Amino acid sequence: MKNTYFTPGPAELYPTVERHVKTALDEQVGSISHRSAQFRKIYQHADEQLRTLLSIPKTHAILFTGSATEVWERVLMNCVEHESFHLVNGAFSRKFYDFSVELGKFAQLYEKPVGEGFDYADVMEHGLPEYAELICLTANETATGAQMRPVDMHKLKRSHRSKLFCVDMVSSAPYPELDFELIDSAFFSVQKAFGLPAGLGVWIVNEKCLDKAERLRRAECTIGTYHSLPSLWKNYKNFETPETPNVWAIYLLGKVAEDFNRLGIETIRKETDAKAKLLYNFLEKDARFEPAVKNPTHRSATVVVANVKGSATDCVNRLKEAGMIIGSGYGNSKEKQIRIANFPAVSLQQVEKLIGLLKKT
């Protein structure tokens, strides 16, 4: 019997993926040239479906990398000459900051304790550094289950229009309703809420970021080679990529985004909310658990993290015996927390079944 994966990525495959993989085999998608019309059609299809799903305007390109981790590096190399600014409240937002330090940028941060989130008001009170060129936000901190709401990100950008804003949507896309008239760049990977095998990063990025990268190149900054923003963008204009990309993953992403559009993004968001509500209600009522994020406004809808009284590892293992795979707490929280991914691939019924098992553990 197959397991059900509630892990925050790699995660349960979206139910249609198996069918799409078999079609890809039948259509020999693994053998076609990445310089053929057939490939350009695959890229264009993924582009169109993602645009519809996430309301991405024409000002933004949709580019492909090997991972979302790669985008951390590429966006910093291409959009920051001197200074970046990061909101940090967990291991992944911290890594985004660390990358900037490693690249020799002057990286600044506003850090909050694990389990806390950011609002417009408190970020404004802290203030944004005057010379920061790129503001790096994390829609969903996968390590802690804390979200930053789009409304707060949008207000922050409206107060700082001259700065570029970049949003890490790794473990939340397509859930957050970002306004791409305001957000200059965002990115995610496909093995989270899109329910695909890992190996592809999706980088949504606008012309202002491209202009910045071109300015940096003229100033003889190192912006990279094949995956510099100008190189990716130039190829994108023909729905191509600089290198031979993960063609299968682009094909599958287009198909799953199409499936999502058929359902409708509003339905996906409502179902995500309904499942999240069930999970948080349970965690609040059951004495052995509590939501790790105290402030309900900051609780992620897509990665639900709970403090566990007793051993979290025991809890994870007992569920595993029943074929339900949940995530353990991240890093030091391994023994104290569990993480439950609430992605579109898991149904309301599966969430109810999980809660039923958690009650009995």
Add this chain to the structure above:
Amino acid sequence: MKNTYFTPGPAELYPTVERHVKTALDEQVGSISHRSAQFRKIYQHADEQLRTLLSIPKTHAILFTGSATEVWERVLMNCVEHESFHLVNGAFSRKFYDFSVELGKFAQLYEKPVGEGFDYADVMEHGLPEYAELICLTANETATGAQMRPVDMHKLKRSHRSKLFCVDMVSSAPYPELDFELIDSAFFSVQKAFGLPAGLGVWIVNEKCLDKAERLRRAECTIGTYHSLPSLWKNYKNFETPETPNVWAIYLLGKVAEDFNRLGIETIRKETDAKAKLLYNFLEKDARFEPAVKNPTHRSATVVVANVKGSATDCVNRLKEAGMIIGSGYGNSKEKQIRIANFPAVSLQQVEKLIGLLKKT
């Protein structure tokens, strides 16, 4: 009916791939954590099978990137402080050189006309620049079908032991019999002779390269972040990767490398030679074709390129009608040349069938 792909990558999938993909779906390989024992076993299996196949000693790590194109960038960033040297005889060896220029290194080259190859003697006559830190060789120039023989690469290294040697094996691995006691680094991508869907680069690299990268880091050179050599190597020690990698591709690579080992590398090399001989014999005899590489010593066994009298595009199209997909000439040679990949995924019978069709076109 399915096509047979003789394209030099993406190429025909190896016949066992479909079965392995279905097993991957059944075993939920797309959902497992990249920090789990199950993933480490997958990585270790691929590592062991590749070591056996290519005779890779313990001094070398086997690392995974998004593409071989990525390795061009990473090896230059991590192993060159000031100066690299490149043997250039086509579009791909030229791109390796271009990357070094783009990264702000002092890149030197010895260039030969398209269709020519390099020997030990003529490279020695040209000479290697005294201060070049990394010597970049291309085992098989995919654009032109010219090979450099391992024996010449090995002699060159023996004459320049203090320099790091890196070999691009993109469209030839596992065919060339490299001696990794001499070759410091080599790399390939999986969509060529391994017959897998694209989306994974394989980087074989030794401790001398790691030492160099660590020295560069101490000298405050930018060596990158998650895919710097020290970061990849540190994760490799646990059979892990810094980011969520293309888990499926690593799984499939291990399985196909195991299939190759079951056949035996000697058998694969002999079959490759036998098929190449058939193709070159035909090209030499048929008045409408000729091998693009004049010197038989420099003719690639894995990517056979031919000059065509008349329109190469017509030739490609006529074969396409019969379900045989061959590559057109690269870049400016599109109208004048054809390229035929001779990878393990195509059998002697399929090559004979292709030749039969070429005779009739």
